[in-house]
Amino acid sequence: MADRERTTRPTGRVFVARAQVMDADEVRRALMRIGHEIVERNRGLSDVVVVGLQTGGVFLAERLAAILEEIEGVNVPLGSIDVAFYRDDIGLHPVHPEEVTDLAFDITGKTVVLVDDVLFTGRTVRAALEALAARGRAGAVELAVMVDRGHRELPIRPDFVGKNLPTRRDESVDVSEQGVAIGDLVAAERDRGAR
Amino acid sequence: MNVDELLADRRAPAVGHLLSINDLDREGILEIMRLSDAFAEVSERPIPKVPALRGRTVATVFMEPSTRTRLSFETAAKRLSADTMSFTAATSATVKGESLRDTVETIDAMGIDAMVIRHHASGAPLRITQWTRASVINAGDGTHEHPTQALLDCYTILETLRARCAGEGPGDLSGLRIAIVGDIKHSRVARSNVLAFAALGAEVVLVAPRTLMPASLEGWPVSATGDFDAVLGELDVVYLLRIQAERLGEVLLPSLDEYHWRYGLTRARAAALQKDTLIMHPGPMIRGVEISPDVADLPASLVTRQVRNGVLVRMAVLFHLLGSGEI
Numbered sequence: 001m002a003d004r005e006r007t008t009r010p011t012g013r014v015f016v017a018r019a020q021v022m023d024a025d026e027v028r029r030a031l032m033r034i035g036h037e038i039v040e041r042n043r044g045l046s047d048v049v050v051v052g053l054q055t056g057g058v059f060l061a062e063r064l065a066a067i068l069e070e071i072e073g074v075n076v077p078l079g080s081i082d083v084a085f086y087r088d089d090i091g092l093h094p095v096h097p098e099e100v101t102d103l104a105f106d107i108t109g110k111t112v113v114l115v116d117d118v119l120f121t122g123r124t125v126r127a128a129l130e131a132l133a134a135r136g137r138a139g140a141v142e143l144a145v146m147v148d149r150g151h152r153e154l155p156i157r158p159d160f161v162g163k164n165l166p167t168r169r170d171e172s173v174d175v176s177e178q179g180v181a182i183g184d185l186v187a188a189e190r191d192r193g194a195r
Numbered sequence: 196m197n198v199d200e201l202l203a204d205r206r207a208p209a210v211g212h213l214l215s216i217n218d219l220d221r222e223g224i225l226e227i228m229r230l231s232d233a234f235a236e237v238s239e240r241p242i243p244k245v246p247a248l249r250g251r252t253v254a255t256v257f258m259e260p261s262t263r264t265r266l267s268f269e270t271a272a273k274r275l276s277a278d279t280m281s282f283t284a285a286t287s288a289t290v291k292g293e294s295l296r297d298t299v300e301t302i303d304a305m306g307i308d309a310m311v312i313r314h315h316a317s318g319a320p321l322r323i324t325q326w327t328r329a330s331v332i333n334a335g336d337g338t339h340e341h342p343t344q345a346l347l348d349c350y351t352i353l354e355t356l357r358a359r360c361a362g363e364g365p366g367d368l369s370g371l372r373i374a375i376v377g378d379i380k381h382s383r384v385a386r387s388n389v390l391a392f393a394a395l396g397a398e399v400v401l402v403a404p405r406t407l408m409p410a411s412l413e414g415w416p417v418s419a420t421g422d423f424d425a426v427l428g429e430l431d432v433v434y435l436l437r438i439q440a441e442r443l444g445e446v447l448l449p450s451l452d453e454y455h456w457r458y459g460l461t462r463a464r465a466a467a468l469q470k471d472t473l474i475m476h477p478g479p480m481i482r483g484v485e486i487s488p489d490v491a492d493l494p495a496s497l498v499t500r501q502v503r504n505g506v507l508v509r510m511a512v513l514f515h516l517l518g519s520g521e522i
Contacts, residue, residue, distance in 0.1 A: 082233065084233070084247075085233075085237070085245035085246070085247040085275075085514075086245065086246060086247070090247055090248070090517075090518045091251075091517060091518060094518075095518050096226070096229075096230075097229075097230065097233040099233075100232050100233050100235075100236045101233070101236050101237075102236075130246070134240075134242065134244075134245070135240070
């Protein structure tokens with residue numbers, strides 16, 4: 001199996017896949033199902049906006065917005081937020097924003113569907129809720145994730161899940177266009193040519 | 196343990212400081228640029244504030260007059276939700292004879308996370324790092340450095356080039372030819388900017404009369420000339436420094452009028468620039484000396500943009516130091 005590698009800033013560690021748990025088709029089907037669930041839950045898409053979490057949730061949010069438009073034939077506002085400045089671990093270890101927030105519309109009164117790739121401790125989602133609250137008072141916030149890997153540290157649960165994936169705490173999960181893989185973050189210096 | 200060891204042991208040294216552009220390498224400067232982009236977005240919001248540094252305290256200690264730098268740092272700290280403490284020499288116990296060390300230790304004892312220091316003596320911020328547990332940020336020390344000014348200048352150039360190419364601007368300053376004009380010898384802004392511009396790949400030319408040029412340029416990644424007109428046509432950025440009128444007393448300049456005639460950005464010189472050459476000045480700008488009154492208001496002049504970006508870049512520096520505990 002081809003290794004999918006991803007460098008994480010700022011630690012410079014690299015994700016090395018150990019096992020593929022969803023392929024590209026399975027991700028597409030999961031997104032399709034989540035799209036239908038969103039339409040069903042909200043009885044249509046009036047007032048629904050889609051917001052991806054930087055950076056892993058952004059491509060999923062884009063694809064989900066396209067699917068929603070296909071299902072209902074309406075235009076769904078799409079944005080992205082970076083939550084670095086709202087994290088509760090600032091000063092504990094390096095926190096760096098990945099990308100600039102792009103939220104061009106007012107969320108007041110809207111149903112915001114937050115989209116992320118992996119739900120883990122829940123701390124990113126907590127930061128995202130605070131970041132959203134700074135922008136306006138959403139009518140409701142719903143959470144869609146491709147993978148729920150457990151190990152929650154806060155009372156947060158997803159509304160729409162692609163796959164529930166039991167993991168060890170020290171493992172890492174990577175979601176991409178190619179699918180979902182489980183693996184490890186290893187130091188960049190390590191010689192990976194031997195694999 | 197003897198007394199020296201006890202004294203040496205008093206401070207935990209693990210915090211990061213920004214005393215010189217050399218404290219950041221090229222990657223560090225680019226990281227500040229990326230962070231500044233994120234804070235530019237924050238600053239455009241109806242409520243331009245994030246909770247990132249909630250509960251931290253930033254003290255500004257200004258032993259030399261300054262309005263824009265101090266206000267810029269305080270605004271930056273407040274937009275990050277940090278608390279601020281302000282100290283200026285004129286309103287403090289310094290006038291009663293308190294030493295710098297005692298002043299710093301007094302402020303440190305109140306519990307602060309960062310100390311922004313401006314001092315007339317080169318090297319004062321470095322000395323202060325031994326007297327406080329806080330991150331020390333140099334806001335201008337003597338004729339040494341003014342790193343946040345250089346960072347905001349780099350950001351302003353990059354931002355302007357990006358706006359010109361509809362978002363697809365260059366990632367650094369490579370290929371740009373930048374002239375720094377004026378009192379290079381006494382300018383901390385010039386020193387920081389030479390290092391920062393060069394680290395990002397720009398070609399820097401210093402323009403000044405011999406009396407205002409440093410005695411040696413050895414080790415500096417620059418070229419130098421006394422003839423402003425000879426380089427005008429090939430510049431991407433003209434960076435003007437303030438002529439400090441107090442230098443006249445040192446017989447370095449015959450008169451301000453002569454300086455203006457030979458080194459000022461007059462209307463005629465502005466016309467000889469390429470049409471997209473950027474004009475920058477760290478302020479305060481003395482119209483009629485380093486720049487003609489009407490040239491300062493040309494669209495190519497980025498002076499007010501520099502001030503606006505000063506807040507963003509200082510937010511980035513504070514966040515980088517206090518948010519990650521490393522620089």
